[in-house]
Amino acid sequence: MHRRRFLQLGAAAAATSLLDRARAADPAKGAAAQAQMEFAKFPQKTDLILHTDSPPNLETPLRYFREDLTPNDAFFVRWHLALIPTAVDVDTFRLVVHGHVDAPLSLSLDALRQDFGPVSLVAVNQCSGNSRSFFEPRVFGGQWGNGAMGNARWTGVRLKDILGKARLKAGAVDVTFQGLDRAPLPTVPNFIKSLSVDQANSPDALIAYEMNGQPLPMLNGFPLRLIVPGWYATYWVKSLNDITVLDKPFDGFWMAKAYRVPKNSEMNEDPKALAPETIPISAMKVRSIFVPTESTERAKAGDAVEFQGIALDGGNGIAKVEISFNAGQTWEAASLDPDLGKYSWRRWRYTFKPLAAGKFTVTCRATNNAGETQSTSQWNRSGYARNVLETMNLTVG
Amino acid sequence: MTATQCILASIAAASLTLAITRTRAQPAGGTGPSGNSVRSITLPSIAFEIPEGPGREPFIARCVACHTSRYVFNQPAFSKDTWTAEVQKMRKTFGAPVGDEQVDDIVAYLMKVRGK
Numbered sequence: 001m002h003r004r005r006f007l008q009l010g011a012a013a014a015a016t017s018l019l020d021r022a023r024a025a026d027p028a029k030g031a032a033a034q035a036q037m038e039f040a041k042f043p044q045k046t047d048l049i050l051h052t053d054s055p056p057n058l059e060t061p062l063r064y065f066r067e068d069l070t071p072n073d074a075f076f077v078r079w080h081l082a083l084i085p086t087a088v089d090v091d092t093f094r095l096v097v098h099g100h101v102d103a104p105l106s107l108s109l110d111a112l113r114q115d116f117g118p119v120s121l122v123a124v125n126q127c128s129g130n131s132r133s134f135f136e137p138r139v140f141g142g143q144w145g146n147g148a149m150g151n152a153r154w155t156g157v158r159l160k161d162i163l164g165k166a167r168l169k170a171g172a173v174d175v176t177f178q179g180l181d182r183a184p185l186p187t188v189p190n191f192i193k194s195l196s197v198d199q200a201n202s203p204d205a206l207i208a209y210e211m212n213g214q215p216l217p218m219l220n221g222f223p224l225r226l227i228v229p230g231w232y233a234t235y236w237v238k239s240l241n242d243i244t245v246l247d248k249p250f251d252g253f254w255m256a257k258a259y260r261v262p263k264n265s266e267m268n269e270d271p272k273a274l275a276p277e278t279i280p281i282s283a284m285k286v287r288s289i290f291v292p293t294e295s296t297e298r299a300k301a302g303d304a305v306e307f308q309g310i311a312l313d314g315g316n317g318i319a320k321v322e323i324s325f326n327a328g329q330t331w332e333a334a335s336l337d338p339d340l341g342k343y344s345w346r347r348w349r350y351t352f353k354p355l356a357a358g359k360f361t362v363t364c365r366a367t368n369n370a371g372e373t374q375s376t377s378q379w380n381r382s383g384y385a386r387n388v389l390e391t392m393n394l395t396v397g
Numbered sequence: 398m399t400a401t402q403c404i405l406a407s408i409a410a411a412s413l414t415l416a417i418t419r420t421r422a423q424p425a426g427g428t429g430p431s432g433n434s435v436r437s438i439t440l441p442s443i444a445f446e447i448p449e450g451p452g453r454e455p456f457i458a459r460c461v462a463c464h465t466s467r468y469v470f471n472q473p474a475f476s477k478d479t480w481t482a483e484v485q486k487m488r489k490t491f492g493a494p495v496g497d498e499q500v501d502d503i504v505a506y507l508m509k510v511r512g513k
Contacts, residue, residue: 038443040441040443041441042438042440042441043438043439043440043441044438050443050467051467051471052464052465052467052468052471053440053441053442053443053445053465053467054440054442054464054465055464056440082463082464084440086437086438086439086440087435087436087437087438088435088436088437089434089435089436090434090435090436091434092434133473138473138475140472140475140479140483142471143471143472143473184462184463185463185491185492185494186492187491187492188463188491188492189491215436218436218437218438219438222436223436253490257490
């Protein structure tokens with residue numbers, strides 16, 4: 001059986017397909033690129049890939065994705081504005097809820113813990129621009145590899161419970177969220193995001209005060225962070241201290257002008273003919289990536305090699321992950337690790353035994369419980385929502 | 398005071414605020430003015446040598462006030478049209494304090510360091 005597979009692999013080497021059109025993210029290439037990258041150690045963080053220092057934008061090296069929950073000190077960091085919070089007085093800090101409500105709130109951190117039941121869930125936090133550097137033609141923005149995401153257990157209170165206590169008035173439309181960060185110039189819009197009232201009242205949206213059982217690192221949003229599981233991280237407002245309920249749609253810069261994607265299910269457009277209509281980015285698209293392990297880094301003929309990776313989507317949950325050794329002509333099922341919840345990423349594994357030295361190109365493909373799967377080619381002007389099939393080059397020595 | 402001077406003054410004020418914040422910051426878990434209740438960090442300053450080239454001075458004065466030059470040096474190479482559009486986006490969308498007369502110099506610098 002192994003011999004047969006090996007022969008198939010040899011034949012596959014020359015195969016071409018749609019995959020060749022996309023510049024697939026090769027972790028080996030990523031590792032080479034990372035070798036040239038600068039690393040930096042920020043407070044409460046381990047050495048991370050430095051994109052910018054002011055404001056801090058730091059990427060998680062892929063090896064940390066061998067763990068199901070990303071350690072807090074290795075979790076990626078992404079801030080937009082130059083003036084970020086570096087000090088919080090936990091006694092005087094207040095989360096205010098106001099606007100189109102009957103009972104405005106000003107909640108201390110103690111009140112949040114004491115007056116509302118704690119809720120925990122595991123969820124992937126993924127930057128809209130994760131993997132942007134793999135788009136071709138290249139686009140402006142943080143040139144992230146695959147490390148602008150992480151998976152954590154978030155503990156806090158339900159947003160809907162807070163909104164319930166504030167008693168929204170009839171006619172409430174949108175809810176806005178702002179943290180302690182500020183723009184460096186009056187002309188630069190402060191970072192404010194919005195959810196519809198319906199979305200804000202979804203049972204799984206949280207205001208988290210813990211991440212993996214610990215207070216959030218300052219750079220990940222201490223003391224409170226909005227958790228919108230299944231949606232891209234742009235909505236997960238850090239150092240959240242202001243919730244405003246509006247009786248009309250929110251038209252602030254960070255919803256109306258930024259973080260928008262072409263209005264089609266693939267979030268695709270042609271570089272030469274941009275989509276006429278855009279909408280705010282929202283739920284994450286299904287995707288899977290390889291996570292390099294010692295097994296794939298030191299593959300030897302005759303020894304079993306375990307491919308491993310993670311798959312995620314916008315909250316339907318992962319149904320299956322498949323592997324192809326022939327550029328997508330045939331697929332074989334990978335095994336899935338235990339499910340940590342529909343918003344968590346899901347680890348997959350696939351073992352095979354190469355009988356001789358050589359080079360293999362392997363593709364992984366995830367499908368979610370709604371039957372959605374990955375793109376074979378994709379581009380949009382801002383480099384968002386990347387979910388193109390990825391390949392890994394394996395060298396067997 | 399011209400509009401540009403006014404904006405530069407506000408950048409200076411903002412930078413000063415940031416500097417004060419950084420100076421006041423204590424090590425994580427340290428104590429602050431109100432006892433043990435302040436949690437704080439001190440952000441590192443990570444040196445970056447901005448290469449020489451025509452337009453370097455306006456680039457530093459007008460762009461790096463708000464964001465590190467790493468934003469530029471991390472980008473792939475782009476065409477002159479693309480860089481010009483990006484400078485205009487920074488001016489018009491984010492209110493960058495770049496006067497009409499500085500656009501050409503800044504674009505020339507961007508083309509030198511990340512042009513194609």
